[in-house]
Amino acid sequence: MGHTRKRLDRDGNPRYTAYYNDHLGKKRSAGTYNTKKEANRAWHAAETKVSEGRSRHLVKGRQRFRDYVEQTFLPNHNVELTTMTNYIYALEAHILDCFGDMRMAEIYPDDIRAWITELKAKGLSNGTIAKQKTVLSAVFSSAFNDEVIVFNPCHRVKIGPVQRKALTIVTPEEFDRFHEALPDDQSKLVVEVAISTGLRWGELSELRPKDFEFARNLLTVSRSVVSIPKKHSPTGERFHVKDYPKDGERRSFKVEPAVVHKVERWVKTRALAPEDLLFRYDPQRPAAKPPEPADLGWTKPNGEGRTYRHGTASGYNAGKCRCRHCKSAIAAYRALRRAAGLDNPRKQRRWDTDGHLPGEYFREQVIKPALKEAGIQTSIRMHLLRHAHASWLLSGGADLQVVKERLGHSRISTTERYLHALADADETALEAFNKVRNRSNSHTPPPDAPNAATTAATHLTAEKILTEMSRLQAELTKLVSKEIPRAA
Structure with missing residues (x-):
């Protein structure tokens, strides 16, 4: 029930503040007025508006969660195709079974907490649950905007700490062994381009000869391809080419000349046109001649x-x-x-593709056998090569902003994850510290220190160095003065 409260301003004059209860029952101010009559009129109007809103919400909120998702949310939610595919998977796998038959207006925060507890009991990690809750919260945010519900029940519901996994970075030695074990020329070139450019799989598998300026060793990334299940595809096709990469902006950068030369030779050998796919799924392509x-x-x-x-x-x-x-x-x-018709011949297995390399095929049929053949324990995935590219650049001294632009990151904090990701990065930091710390002869490292500097150069003080430089400069001056008259 609304009411009016009298108070005095700084000059001692009476003022009247109008209060009303919102849709959650919380007391709100409807403003402060000069007369009690105006204040009463204000809180009456505010409560009338709240009642009208409640009526609308009561009608719309009676629809089932499943009906709202299938009839309103999914058809009208404007997101990327891959994001929508992930939404549908999360809804079908973990959300609709719990909330599908509940009415939208009858889902409260305690229902969300019970759902989270159930997912934890099934063995899902906090990170996975956080992703499912993001989808659920997106549904309720949309429902709130559509005036189906009066608040989002996911707000302020905690999951628990989400531990960020440490990046596993493949070393150059592991990469060389892995590359050697790959089965054919195409897979070797795919992996070599991936480690040299740091492209995402959707960008890598959409590369075409026209994206390279071979004379300048320049690569332009302007498109990407996504793969989604046909049942979720608006066109019925599995592969969709987007006229922009993930970050939404095209980018150009230099690539190692040796890799660019291999790509150019690949294009010429196969007589690829500028618009052709650089790498294609073609199970009929002739295999490399096996060794004797x-x-x-x-x-x-x-x-x-x-x-x-x-x-x-x-x-x-x-x-x-x-x-x-x-x-x-x-x-x-x-x-x-x-x-020859023996052994119950089966039809040749083919992946459903328009020519683009399917990511699952490359992972299962190319990468995993090569890892096993090379005896590498690190689970190398194509995206892990992107991590390695960034880490190798930063470890080699590349500028952080340059690496960010090469990778197409929208935020530099994403690129900062790769700092010190290599196993020997900490050793580099120690070497840098010792280089400065040991400049002064007031600090003498112990004899058994693994990096003890015992040469005379390490113990030169700044004063001795300046003296030596002055002596060399004087000698140089004498030589120059002798040469000038002779030249004249």
Whole structure:
């Protein structure tokens, strides 16, 4: 119930403040007036407006959560296709089962807390729950704007601390082993371009020859491609090319000349037109010529002590060898039998694509086998190569702003994550500290210190250095003065 409260201003004159209760029952001010009649009129008008609002909310808020999501939120929420796909996945996997049959106006913060507790009981991490809550909060924010509900029940509901995972950065040595184990020329070039540019997968798989200025070693990133399930695609197609990268702005930067030369040679060898995809999914492309078994050596002795040549079906079956060459040999053998109608031949497996390299295919069929072949424990993903590119640049002394612009980050704080990401970055910091700390001869490192400076140059004081420089300058002056008359 609203009311009016009398108070005095600084001159002692009476003033009247009008108060009313909002839709949450909290006391609010409707303003301060010169007369009590004006104040009463103000709080009456405010409460009438609140009552009208409640009536609208009561009608709209009776619809079910599932109906609002499917009929209003998803059709009209304007976001990127990949974001919408993630929304749909979160709604179907973790949200609709809990809130789908509840009325919008009857969902309160305690319901959100109970849902979070249920997700934690299922083993979801706080980070994963935070992502689901973001989607749920987006639904309620939209409902609030549509005057379906009077407040967002997700506000002020806490999940718990979300620990940020430390970045795992592949070392140059690990990358070289991984690169050597890749199966063909295309996959090797894809990975080499990725580590040299730091492109996102959507930008990398959308590269075309026209994006390179080969004479200037310059790459322009102006598009990206996204892959979404067909059932969520507005056009029914899986791949959608966007005329802008993720950050919304095209960017150009220099690329290592050796890599640009390899790309140029790749384009010429395959006679690619400027608009053609640089890398294509083509399971029919001829495989690289396998090495001769005689050049590969022998397998380890099996249980009977027998050895077999690498790169043969016998090496795979009898020798139990699972190296890349033996697996390729048995795959070729089985392919020949299927082509001859033997072994119940199946249709060739193909990924649904318009020619773009599917990310899942490249991860499962190319990256994982190469990691196993190279014996690398680090779980290298294509985005991890982007992390490595940034970390290597910063570790090598590149400017932070330059790295930010190469990667297309909108905020420099994102780029700062890569500072000191390499394992030896802390050693570099110690070396820099010791370089300054040991300049003074008042501090003598212990003899057994691993980086103890024992040369005379390390112990030169500033005064001695200046004296030596003066002596050298005097000698140089004498030499110059002798040469001038001779030249005259």
